Amino acid sequence: MPGYLIFEIEITDEAAWQHYREVAGPIMAAGGGRFVLSGDRIESLEGGWQPATISVVEFPSADAARQFYHSDDYQKVVALRQLASRGKGILVDV
Template identity: 45%
Template sequence: MTAYAIAHLKNTAANADVVDYIARIQGTMDPFQGRFLAHGPKVEVIEGEWPGTVVLLEFPDADAARAWYASPEYQEILPLRLRHIDGDIILFDGVPPGYDATITAERMRANLG
């Protein structure tokens, strides 16, 4: 099942380390078939608060995403970002093909008692 990683990044000012990190990150993702779906767009907040920007990555599955994050190649460049940009990163599975939220609601309703 396709897996995604979302990074909510704050204080994203560019500097030499951050530019180096960005220049090198794709090469760390390629062996794990990772790709960017969003990379630092201006966000429109319609509920709550969201200081900063977002990065959305896609991997073939959660194992590939975990392997990428733990890889020596990514761990080598990670400090370039961590020294300058605060953030939160989450990893999660997508939904299977044909997913229908109404079926999920029916199951949830049945479990309500």
């Protein structure tokens, strides 16, 4: 069953964000991940949740998503994401 990384992101530095995406994208793809959605046109329906952007990345399994996230290669670029944005992330195992 697939596993999903879901991130709520507020981009604080657009140039740094673009650099992060260029570096992180190939690492994610090599780990089997693919974007299901990424967008900023969000309508709050309940609870007042109003994230700036949402990204959902599907992996072949929750273990694959976990391995990607905790991999040495990706952990080296987490600081780039944190420099460029504020956010929250979860792993969903379906």
